[in-house]
Amino acid sequence: MPFPYDPDNYSQQLATKTATLTQLFEGWQTPELEVFDSPKSHYRMRAEFRIWHQDDQSHFAMFKKEDPKTPVFIDDFPIASEQITTLMGLVREAIHQDPELRFKLFQVEFLTTKAGDALITLIYHRKLDEAWQQRAEHWQATWGIPVIGRARKQKLVLERDYVNETLNIAGKAYQFRQYENSFTQPNADVCEKMVSWAVKQTANCTEGDLMELYCGNGNFSIPLAENFNKALGTEISRTSVKSANENIELNNIQNLKIARMASEDLSKAWLHNEPSRRFNEFSIGDYNFNTVLVDPPRAGLDEDTIKLIQRFDRILYVSCNPNTLIDNLTTLKDEYDITAFALFDQFPYTDHIEAGVVLERRTDS
Incomplete structure (x- = not known):
């Protein structure tokens, strides 16, 4: 592991x-x-995974520090929020079903909140076009979760690029807008x-x-x-x-x-x-x-x-x-x-x- x-x-x-x-x-x-x-368990509100394509299958992958070139496939990630573990299964299934979503997909990032909000970022080694956007919009509607596509010098925000969090601080609820690709407490x-x-x-x-x-x-x-x-x-x-x-x-x-x-x-x-x-x-x-x-x-x-x-x-x-x-x-x-x-x-x-x-x-x- x-x-x-x-x-x-x-x-x-x-x-x-x-x-x-x-x-x-x-x-x-x-x-x-x-x-x-x-x-x-289930304490991390964000998680990032490499996507490893092998034998017509795509896997969530991580790497050990002592062996940074050999992927370790991740089927279960219990340190992540329960919402992330659920979304991992949905995204994995969609990648297997949809060639447009899968083609040159390099990384997937999840951002979630205690308030139940979530965001999925798909990162590619190719330019994202209208065909990708149509399929991504389909999956966004299917999952009910906002999707962002990223590639070199490209960012496509289909709905929004932030999540809404509510934190209980000293007995009082505070609202926080947390943006994708910026620092938040994990x-x-x-x-x-x-x-x-x-x-x-x-x-x-x-x-x-x-x-x-x-x-x-x-x-x-x-x-x-x-x-x-x-x-x-x-x-x-x-x-x-x-x-x-x-x-x-x-x-x-x-x-x-x-x-x-x-x-x-x-x-x-x-x-x-x-x-x-x-x-x-x-x-x-x-x-x-x-x-x-x-x-x-x-x-x-x-x-x-x-x-x-x-x-x-x-x-x-x-x-x-x-x-x-x-x-x-x-x-x-x-x-x-x-x-x-x-x-x-x-x-x-x-x-x-x-x-x-x-x-x-x-x-x-």
């Missing part, structure tokens, strides 16, 4: 992750670690727990303002904004900025703005006064920032971004790589105390650990 799956031993695996993270922070003064588990149940944790940590911040770097589609910023006077999110992806602004409107959030700007560019403009049209578009002096949320890539925060977040009295740091988290915290430890500490099991049965910490500036620093 090219993907890890061992539900009978899930509790032990989570205990191992807990011990690993605890040991990594040995020597640091931390509060008790909060551990947020995942469902044992494990929706753990996402709800993670954002709810962040909301809890900022429950008494109404006198100050929030900044979020790497804000994506507003997954954190939108629920958190209600804990603050004002909020500002920064994000470099055009699609994510579009999605965030639509989600702000969907949830009727009045105090949150999104700036399309990389955190590195924000740091240069704010710390070093480098000219920046985008930085000047929002009036930084109108904000009374006391809290910053960062959820960086695996590489962690660069030196300038660390200097930037040191302007804030409270830092919420969500990390997909505890080793780079430790590296970044080493720079901050003389000024801040860790007041909350959490593990979020986004990826069960893997070594991947998602961690969250809250840092509060020491009054004597």
Whole structure:
């Protein structure tokens, strides 16, 4: 099996992750670690498969890291949402029945939600024409699921290119429009727990303002904004900025703005006064920032971004790589105390650990 799956031993695996993270922070003064588990199965809201054509048959396929050239056919994918497992069977049957759908089909991607919405993307090594579109429209109507066709320099959206999600955050329902081919949290149940944790940590911040770097589609910023006077999110992806602004409107959030700007560019403009049209578009002096949320890539925060977040009295740091988290915290430890500490099991049965910490500036620093 090219993907890890061992539900009978899930509790032990989570205990191992807990011990690993605890040991990594040995020597640091931390509060008790909060551990947020995942469902044992059907937790992934999205999945991507290669299509392998062999002996007049087409198969969903994945590859092992140690043997990236040999396909492993996937007939069952229990880590994916139940909706994905159902759609896999429907799509597989359609591919076998329909030569137009099958011809040079390279990859299939599924995007689903807890709210029951779904999207199927079919990716080809050929230009998509009217004949393909007619057949794809037939299958879209048959499945009752929007279909997108992709090829080199080509994207055909038959109905829409997003799904509508509803997440329960700290007891309140939030609506999110999630676009195809853009980042969304893969494990929706753990996402709800993670954002709810962040909301809890900022429950008494109404006198100050929030900044979020790497804000994506507003997954954190939108629920958190209600804990603050004002909020500002920064994000470099055009699609994510579009999605965030639509989600702000969907949830009727009045105090949150999104700036399309990389955190590195924000740091240069704010710390070093480098000219920046985008930085000047929002009036930084109108904000009374006391809290910053960062959820960086695996590489962690660069030196300038660390200097930037040191302007804030409270830092919420969500990390997909505890080793780079430790590296970044080493720079901050003389000024801040860790007041909350959490593990979020986004990826069960893997070594991947998602961690969250809250840092509060020491009054004597």
